[in-house]
Amino acid sequence: MxxxxxxxxxxxxxxxxxxxxxxxxxxxxxxxxxxxxxxxxxxxxxxxxxxxxxxxxxxxxxxxxxxxxxxxxxxxxxxxxxxxxxxxxxxxxxxxxxxxxxxxxxxxxxxxxxxxxxxxxxxxxxxxxxxxxxxxxxxxxxxxxxxxxxxxxxxxxxxxxxxxxxxxxxxxxxxxxxxxxxxxxxxxxxxxxxxxxxxxxxxxQIEDNSAMNATWSDKKKTVIQAFDFMRTNGVLPKFQSEILELDYVRSLLWLVGQLYRKGSREDIAANEEMIFQLLRQKKRLFLYKGYKTGLKYYISYLIFLINKKMLRIIIR
The missing domain is CATH 3.90.550.10 (Spore Coat Polysaccharide Biosynthesis Protein SpsA; Chain A)
Known part of the structure:
Protein backbone atom coordinates (compact mmCIF):
# COMPACT_ATOMS: atom_id res chain seq x y z
CA MET A 1 0.00 0.00 0.00
CA GLN A 205 15.96 16.00 14.32
CA ILE A 206 17.22 19.55 13.78
CA GLU A 207 20.85 19.55 12.69
CA ASP A 208 23.24 22.51 12.82
CA ASN A 209 24.45 21.76 9.28
CA SER A 210 21.00 21.58 7.69
CA ALA A 211 20.12 23.92 4.83
CA MET A 212 18.05 26.03 7.22
CA ASN A 213 20.73 26.30 9.92
CA ALA A 214 24.08 26.16 8.13
CA THR A 215 26.33 29.15 7.62
CA TRP A 216 25.37 31.63 4.91
CA SER A 217 25.49 30.51 1.30
CA ASP A 218 23.71 31.71 -1.81
CA LYS A 219 21.67 28.48 -1.71
CA LYS A 220 19.58 30.11 1.00
CA LYS A 221 18.38 32.66 -1.54
CA THR A 222 16.62 29.85 -3.42
CA VAL A 223 13.76 30.39 -0.96
CA ILE A 224 12.86 33.26 -3.33
CA GLN A 225 12.73 30.83 -6.27
CA ALA A 226 10.55 28.49 -4.23
CA PHE A 227 7.87 31.18 -3.93
CA ASP A 228 8.24 32.07 -7.62
CA PHE A 229 7.43 28.45 -8.46
CA MET A 230 4.51 28.42 -6.02
CA ARG A 231 2.97 31.40 -7.81
CA THR A 232 3.19 29.66 -11.17
CA ASN A 233 1.93 26.23 -10.06
CA GLY A 234 -1.68 27.31 -10.50
CA VAL A 235 -4.10 30.18 -9.99
CA LEU A 236 -4.83 30.93 -6.34
CA PRO A 237 -8.00 32.60 -5.03
CA LYS A 238 -7.40 35.95 -3.32
CA PHE A 239 -7.47 34.52 0.22
CA GLN A 240 -4.89 31.83 -0.52
CA SER A 241 -2.78 34.26 -2.53
CA GLU A 242 -2.58 36.61 0.45
CA ILE A 243 -1.54 33.74 2.73
CA LEU A 244 1.22 32.84 0.27
CA GLU A 245 2.50 36.41 0.00
CA LEU A 246 2.47 36.93 3.76
CA ASP A 247 4.57 33.82 4.19
CA TYR A 248 6.85 35.09 1.44
CA VAL A 249 7.56 38.23 3.49
CA ARG A 250 8.08 36.12 6.60
CA SER A 251 10.59 34.05 4.64
CA LEU A 252 12.40 37.17 3.42
CA LEU A 253 12.71 38.34 7.02
CA TRP A 254 14.12 34.92 7.90
CA LEU A 255 16.55 35.30 4.98
CA VAL A 256 17.80 38.72 6.07
CA GLY A 257 18.20 37.32 9.59
CA GLN A 258 20.37 34.52 8.21
CA LEU A 259 22.38 37.08 6.24
CA TYR A 260 23.06 39.27 9.30
CA ARG A 261 23.85 36.41 11.69
CA LYS A 262 25.88 34.12 9.43
CA GLY A 263 27.05 36.18 6.48
CA SER A 264 30.30 38.08 6.05
CA ARG A 265 30.49 41.80 5.38
CA GLU A 266 30.87 40.96 1.71
CA ASP A 267 27.77 38.75 1.80
CA ILE A 268 25.75 41.53 3.44
CA ALA A 269 26.95 44.14 0.94
CA ALA A 270 26.06 41.85 -1.99
CA ASN A 271 22.59 40.77 -0.84
CA GLU A 272 21.09 43.20 1.66
CA GLU A 273 19.58 45.75 -0.73
CA MET A 274 18.16 43.05 -3.02
CA ILE A 275 16.22 41.54 -0.09
CA PHE A 276 15.13 45.00 1.07
CA GLN A 277 13.69 45.77 -2.37
CA LEU A 278 11.62 42.58 -2.26
CA LEU A 279 10.39 43.41 1.25
CA ARG A 280 9.26 46.89 0.14
CA GLN A 281 7.12 45.41 -2.64
CA LYS A 282 4.75 43.84 -0.08
CA LYS A 283 4.51 46.89 2.21
CA ARG A 284 0.77 47.51 1.91
CA LEU A 285 -0.27 43.89 2.39
CA PHE A 286 2.07 43.23 5.31
CA LEU A 287 1.16 46.40 7.17
CA TYR A 288 -2.50 45.43 7.09
CA LYS A 289 -2.26 41.66 7.58
CA GLY A 290 1.31 40.80 8.52
CA TYR A 291 0.35 40.27 12.16
CA LYS A 292 -1.07 36.90 11.06
CA THR A 293 2.49 35.59 10.57
CA GLY A 294 3.32 36.22 14.22
CA LEU A 295 4.26 39.20 16.36
CA LYS A 296 8.01 38.63 15.95
CA TYR A 297 7.88 39.00 12.17
CA TYR A 298 5.38 41.85 12.22
CA ILE A 299 7.51 43.91 14.62
CA SER A 300 10.63 43.10 12.58
CA TYR A 301 8.93 44.42 9.46
CA LEU A 302 7.87 47.63 11.20
CA ILE A 303 11.45 48.15 12.40
CA PHE A 304 12.65 47.57 8.83
CA LEU A 305 10.35 50.35 7.60
CA ILE A 306 11.42 52.75 10.36
CA ASN A 307 15.16 52.14 10.49
CA LYS A 308 17.00 49.42 8.57
CA LYS A 309 20.16 49.81 10.68
CA MET A 310 18.14 49.12 13.82
CA LEU A 311 16.84 45.92 12.23
CA ARG A 312 20.39 44.64 11.80
CA ILE A 313 21.22 45.39 15.45
CA ILE A 314 18.08 43.68 16.77
CA ILE A 315 18.42 40.59 14.58
CA ARG A 316 22.04 40.10 15.56
Whole structure:
Protein backbone atom coordinates (compact mmCIF):
# COMPACT_ATOMS: atom_id res chain seq x y z
CA MET A 1 0.00 0.00 0.00
CA UNK A 2 2.76 2.53 0.90
CA UNK A 3 6.08 3.32 -0.76
CA UNK A 4 8.41 5.01 1.74
CA UNK A 5 11.20 7.09 0.20
CA UNK A 6 14.29 7.65 2.36
CA UNK A 7 16.97 9.91 0.79
CA UNK A 8 20.35 9.18 2.38
CA UNK A 9 23.55 11.20 2.38
CA UNK A 10 26.29 10.37 4.90
CA UNK A 11 23.68 9.00 7.29
CA UNK A 12 25.70 6.21 8.95
CA UNK A 13 25.23 7.62 12.46
CA UNK A 14 21.44 7.78 12.40
CA UNK A 15 20.34 5.30 9.72
CA UNK A 16 19.89 2.31 12.05
CA UNK A 17 17.68 4.29 14.41
CA UNK A 18 15.52 5.41 11.49
CA UNK A 19 15.28 1.89 10.07
CA UNK A 20 14.43 0.31 13.40
CA UNK A 21 11.52 2.74 13.77
CA UNK A 22 10.26 1.70 10.33
CA UNK A 23 10.70 -1.97 11.15
CA UNK A 24 8.55 -1.63 14.29
CA UNK A 25 5.53 -0.14 12.53
CA UNK A 26 2.14 -1.56 13.43
CA UNK A 27 1.26 -1.12 9.75
CA UNK A 28 3.56 -3.43 7.77
CA UNK A 29 2.54 -3.20 4.09
CA UNK A 30 5.55 -1.02 3.26
CA UNK A 31 7.97 -0.74 0.37
CA UNK A 32 11.15 0.92 1.66
CA UNK A 33 13.11 2.81 -1.02
CA UNK A 34 16.55 3.99 0.10
CA UNK A 35 18.34 6.42 -2.22
CA UNK A 36 22.06 6.69 -1.45
CA UNK A 37 22.86 10.16 -2.75
CA UNK A 38 26.61 9.79 -3.23
CA UNK A 39 27.49 9.16 0.41
CA UNK A 40 31.19 9.13 1.29
CA UNK A 41 30.83 7.31 4.62
CA UNK A 42 29.46 3.82 5.40
CA UNK A 43 25.84 4.60 4.48
CA UNK A 44 25.73 2.27 1.46
CA UNK A 45 27.41 -0.54 3.41
CA UNK A 46 24.79 -0.20 6.15
CA UNK A 47 21.96 -0.22 3.63
CA UNK A 48 23.21 -3.43 2.05
CA UNK A 49 23.50 -5.02 5.49
CA UNK A 50 19.96 -3.96 6.39
CA UNK A 51 18.58 -5.48 3.20
CA UNK A 52 20.52 -8.72 3.64
CA UNK A 53 19.34 -9.15 7.23
CA UNK A 54 15.68 -8.41 6.48
CA UNK A 55 14.70 -10.84 3.68
CA UNK A 56 11.00 -10.61 4.59
CA UNK A 57 10.84 -6.85 4.06
CA UNK A 58 10.51 -5.13 0.68
CA UNK A 59 13.66 -3.01 0.49
CA UNK A 60 15.00 -1.25 -2.61
CA UNK A 61 18.39 0.45 -2.71
CA UNK A 62 19.54 2.83 -5.43
CA UNK A 63 22.85 4.67 -5.56
CA UNK A 64 23.53 7.87 -7.48
CA UNK A 65 26.04 10.70 -7.63
CA UNK A 66 25.43 13.39 -5.04
CA UNK A 67 22.69 15.67 -6.36
CA UNK A 68 20.84 16.79 -3.25
CA UNK A 69 17.72 15.75 -1.38
CA UNK A 70 15.29 16.84 -4.12
CA UNK A 71 16.98 14.68 -6.77
CA UNK A 72 17.08 11.77 -4.32
CA UNK A 73 13.36 12.04 -3.60
CA UNK A 74 12.63 12.27 -7.33
CA UNK A 75 14.67 9.11 -7.88
CA UNK A 76 12.57 7.40 -5.22
CA UNK A 77 9.37 8.42 -6.99
CA UNK A 78 10.68 6.79 -10.16
CA UNK A 79 11.04 3.48 -8.31
CA UNK A 80 7.81 3.55 -6.26
CA UNK A 81 5.10 1.00 -7.04
CA UNK A 82 2.53 1.38 -4.26
CA UNK A 83 -0.73 3.32 -3.97
CA UNK A 84 0.52 5.85 -1.43
CA UNK A 85 3.79 7.75 -1.03
CA UNK A 86 5.54 8.77 2.19
CA UNK A 87 8.91 10.40 2.85
CA UNK A 88 11.14 9.84 5.88
CA UNK A 89 14.57 11.40 6.42
CA UNK A 90 17.35 9.12 7.74
CA UNK A 91 18.28 11.35 10.68
CA UNK A 92 14.67 11.28 11.93
CA UNK A 93 12.47 8.48 13.28
CA UNK A 94 8.78 7.66 13.64
CA UNK A 95 6.51 6.22 16.31
CA UNK A 96 5.14 2.68 15.76
CA UNK A 97 1.67 4.06 14.93
CA UNK A 98 2.98 6.52 12.32
CA UNK A 99 1.80 4.73 9.18
CA UNK A 100 -1.33 3.17 10.70
CA UNK A 101 -2.48 6.67 11.70
CA UNK A 102 -1.69 8.11 8.27
CA UNK A 103 -3.47 5.32 6.38
CA UNK A 104 -6.49 5.64 8.67
CA UNK A 105 -6.91 9.23 7.50
CA UNK A 106 -6.98 8.25 3.81
CA UNK A 107 -10.70 7.76 3.25
CA UNK A 108 -12.34 7.71 -0.20
CA UNK A 109 -12.60 11.50 -0.56
CA UNK A 110 -9.36 12.42 1.25
CA UNK A 111 -6.19 12.89 -0.82
CA UNK A 112 -3.70 13.87 1.89
CA UNK A 113 -3.14 12.59 5.41
CA UNK A 114 -1.07 14.46 8.01
CA UNK A 115 0.25 13.81 11.53
CA UNK A 116 2.00 16.09 14.00
CA UNK A 117 5.75 16.65 14.32
CA UNK A 118 7.90 16.60 17.46
CA UNK A 119 11.13 18.56 16.92
CA UNK A 120 14.31 17.77 18.81
CA UNK A 121 14.25 21.36 20.11
CA UNK A 122 10.74 21.01 21.57
CA UNK A 123 10.74 20.89 25.36
CA UNK A 124 7.81 18.51 25.53
CA UNK A 125 5.25 16.83 23.32
CA UNK A 126 1.67 17.94 22.90
CA UNK A 127 -0.21 16.15 25.67
CA UNK A 128 -3.66 17.34 24.64
CA UNK A 129 -6.41 14.94 23.61
CA UNK A 130 -5.56 13.49 20.19
CA UNK A 131 -7.92 14.71 17.48
CA UNK A 132 -8.35 13.81 13.82
CA UNK A 133 -10.08 16.33 11.58
CA UNK A 134 -11.03 16.31 7.91
CA UNK A 135 -10.62 19.70 6.25
CA UNK A 136 -11.65 21.10 2.90
CA UNK A 137 -8.76 21.91 0.58
CA UNK A 138 -9.31 25.62 1.25
CA UNK A 139 -9.17 25.22 5.03
CA UNK A 140 -6.12 22.97 4.75
CA UNK A 141 -4.19 25.57 2.73
CA UNK A 142 -4.23 27.98 5.65
CA UNK A 143 -3.19 25.25 8.11
CA UNK A 144 -0.27 24.34 5.84
CA UNK A 145 1.20 27.82 6.24
CA UNK A 146 0.18 28.68 9.80
CA UNK A 147 -0.01 25.47 11.82
CA UNK A 148 3.45 24.49 13.09
CA UNK A 149 2.29 20.86 13.32
CA UNK A 150 1.35 20.77 9.63
CA UNK A 151 3.62 23.21 7.77
CA UNK A 152 5.26 22.46 4.45
CA UNK A 153 7.09 19.32 5.57
CA UNK A 154 6.74 16.26 3.37
CA UNK A 155 7.84 13.80 6.07
CA UNK A 156 4.68 13.98 8.18
CA UNK A 157 2.31 13.37 5.27
CA UNK A 158 0.89 10.59 3.10
CA UNK A 159 0.19 11.28 -0.60
CA UNK A 160 -1.78 9.53 -3.32
CA UNK A 161 0.70 8.32 -5.91
CA UNK A 162 -1.80 8.57 -8.78
CA UNK A 163 -2.10 12.35 -8.18
CA UNK A 164 1.68 12.71 -8.25
CA UNK A 165 1.91 10.69 -11.46
CA UNK A 166 -1.07 12.22 -13.26
CA UNK A 167 0.13 15.79 -12.68
CA UNK A 168 3.86 15.01 -13.02
CA UNK A 169 4.74 16.42 -9.59
CA UNK A 170 8.38 16.46 -8.52
CA UNK A 171 10.87 18.28 -6.31
CA UNK A 172 12.71 21.26 -7.79
CA UNK A 173 16.42 20.39 -7.77
CA UNK A 174 17.42 24.04 -8.11
CA UNK A 175 15.67 24.95 -4.83
CA UNK A 176 17.58 24.19 -1.62
CA UNK A 177 15.27 25.86 0.92
CA UNK A 178 11.51 25.22 1.15
CA UNK A 179 11.54 22.78 -1.77
CA UNK A 180 9.17 20.67 0.35
CA UNK A 181 6.69 23.54 0.77
CA UNK A 182 6.78 24.14 -2.99
CA UNK A 183 5.97 20.45 -3.58
CA UNK A 184 3.13 20.57 -1.07
CA UNK A 185 1.52 23.69 -2.50
CA UNK A 186 1.65 22.15 -5.98
CA UNK A 187 0.05 18.92 -4.70
CA UNK A 188 -2.59 20.98 -2.88
CA UNK A 189 -4.10 22.16 -6.17
CA UNK A 190 -5.37 18.63 -6.83
CA UNK A 191 -6.77 17.52 -3.46
CA UNK A 192 -10.41 17.36 -2.43
CA UNK A 193 -9.82 17.19 1.32
CA UNK A 194 -7.08 16.55 3.89
CA UNK A 195 -7.07 14.62 7.15
CA UNK A 196 -5.01 15.95 10.06
CA UNK A 197 -4.20 14.03 13.24
CA UNK A 198 -2.79 16.01 16.16
CA UNK A 199 -0.72 13.00 17.29
CA UNK A 200 2.99 13.93 17.16
CA UNK A 201 4.32 10.76 15.57
CA UNK A 202 7.18 12.09 13.44
CA UNK A 203 10.41 12.94 15.29
CA UNK A 204 12.28 15.67 13.46
CA GLN A 205 15.96 16.00 14.32
CA ILE A 206 17.22 19.55 13.78
CA GLU A 207 20.85 19.55 12.69
CA ASP A 208 23.24 22.51 12.82
CA ASN A 209 24.45 21.76 9.28
CA SER A 210 21.00 21.58 7.69
CA ALA A 211 20.12 23.92 4.83
CA MET A 212 18.05 26.03 7.22
CA ASN A 213 20.73 26.30 9.92
CA ALA A 214 24.08 26.16 8.13
CA THR A 215 26.33 29.15 7.62
CA TRP A 216 25.37 31.63 4.91
CA SER A 217 25.49 30.51 1.30
CA ASP A 218 23.71 31.71 -1.81
CA LYS A 219 21.67 28.48 -1.71
CA LYS A 220 19.58 30.11 1.00
CA LYS A 221 18.38 32.66 -1.54
CA THR A 222 16.62 29.85 -3.42
CA VAL A 223 13.76 30.39 -0.96
CA ILE A 224 12.86 33.26 -3.33
CA GLN A 225 12.73 30.83 -6.27
CA ALA A 226 10.55 28.49 -4.23
CA PHE A 227 7.87 31.18 -3.93
CA ASP A 228 8.24 32.07 -7.62
CA PHE A 229 7.43 28.45 -8.46
CA MET A 230 4.51 28.42 -6.02
CA ARG A 231 2.97 31.40 -7.81
CA THR A 232 3.19 29.66 -11.17
CA ASN A 233 1.93 26.23 -10.06
CA GLY A 234 -1.68 27.31 -10.50
CA VAL A 235 -4.10 30.18 -9.99
CA LEU A 236 -4.83 30.93 -6.34
CA PRO A 237 -8.00 32.60 -5.03
CA LYS A 238 -7.40 35.95 -3.32
CA PHE A 239 -7.47 34.52 0.22
CA GLN A 240 -4.89 31.83 -0.52
CA SER A 241 -2.78 34.26 -2.53
CA GLU A 242 -2.58 36.61 0.45
CA ILE A 243 -1.54 33.74 2.73
CA LEU A 244 1.22 32.84 0.27
CA GLU A 245 2.50 36.41 0.00
CA LEU A 246 2.47 36.93 3.76
CA ASP A 247 4.57 33.82 4.19
CA TYR A 248 6.85 35.09 1.44
CA VAL A 249 7.56 38.23 3.49
CA ARG A 250 8.08 36.12 6.60
CA SER A 251 10.59 34.05 4.64
CA LEU A 252 12.40 37.17 3.42
CA LEU A 253 12.71 38.34 7.02
CA TRP A 254 14.12 34.92 7.90
CA LEU A 255 16.55 35.30 4.98
CA VAL A 256 17.80 38.72 6.07
CA GLY A 257 18.20 37.32 9.59
CA GLN A 258 20.37 34.52 8.21
CA LEU A 259 22.38 37.08 6.24
CA TYR A 260 23.06 39.27 9.30
CA ARG A 261 23.85 36.41 11.69
CA LYS A 262 25.88 34.12 9.43
CA GLY A 263 27.05 36.18 6.48
CA SER A 264 30.30 38.08 6.05
CA ARG A 265 30.49 41.80 5.38
CA GLU A 266 30.87 40.96 1.71
CA ASP A 267 27.77 38.75 1.80
CA ILE A 268 25.75 41.53 3.44
CA ALA A 269 26.95 44.14 0.94
CA ALA A 270 26.06 41.85 -1.99
CA ASN A 271 22.59 40.77 -0.84
CA GLU A 272 21.09 43.20 1.66
CA GLU A 273 19.58 45.75 -0.73
CA MET A 274 18.16 43.05 -3.02
CA ILE A 275 16.22 41.54 -0.09
CA PHE A 276 15.13 45.00 1.07
CA GLN A 277 13.69 45.77 -2.37
CA LEU A 278 11.62 42.58 -2.26
CA LEU A 279 10.39 43.41 1.25
CA ARG A 280 9.26 46.89 0.14
CA GLN A 281 7.12 45.41 -2.64
CA LYS A 282 4.75 43.84 -0.08
CA LYS A 283 4.51 46.89 2.21
CA ARG A 284 0.77 47.51 1.91
CA LEU A 285 -0.27 43.89 2.39
CA PHE A 286 2.07 43.23 5.31
CA LEU A 287 1.16 46.40 7.17
CA TYR A 288 -2.50 45.43 7.09
CA LYS A 289 -2.26 41.66 7.58
CA GLY A 290 1.31 40.80 8.52
CA TYR A 291 0.35 40.27 12.16
CA LYS A 292 -1.07 36.90 11.06
CA THR A 293 2.49 35.59 10.57
CA GLY A 294 3.32 36.22 14.22
CA LEU A 295 4.26 39.20 16.36
CA LYS A 296 8.01 38.63 15.95
CA TYR A 297 7.88 39.00 12.17
CA TYR A 298 5.38 41.85 12.22
CA ILE A 299 7.51 43.91 14.62
CA SER A 300 10.63 43.10 12.58
CA TYR A 301 8.93 44.42 9.46
CA LEU A 302 7.87 47.63 11.20
CA ILE A 303 11.45 48.15 12.40
CA PHE A 304 12.65 47.57 8.83
CA LEU A 305 10.35 50.35 7.60
CA ILE A 306 11.42 52.75 10.36
CA ASN A 307 15.16 52.14 10.49
CA LYS A 308 17.00 49.42 8.57
CA LYS A 309 20.16 49.81 10.68
CA MET A 310 18.14 49.12 13.82
CA LEU A 311 16.84 45.92 12.23
CA ARG A 312 20.39 44.64 11.80
CA ILE A 313 21.22 45.39 15.45
CA ILE A 314 18.08 43.68 16.77
CA ILE A 315 18.42 40.59 14.58
CA ARG A 316 22.04 40.10 15.56
Missing amino acids: ISVIIPCYNAELTLNRCFESLKKQTYQDLELIFIDDGSTDNTLKLLKSIKKNQPDMTIIIKTQKNQGVSAARNAGLQLATREYIAFVDPDDWVDPQFFSTLIKGMTDDVDLSVVGVLKSTDKQSNKKLITQDTLSSSAYFERMFRDVQVKGYVCNKLYRFDIIQQHVLFFRKEVSVMEDLEFNTHYWHFIRAASISSAQLYHY
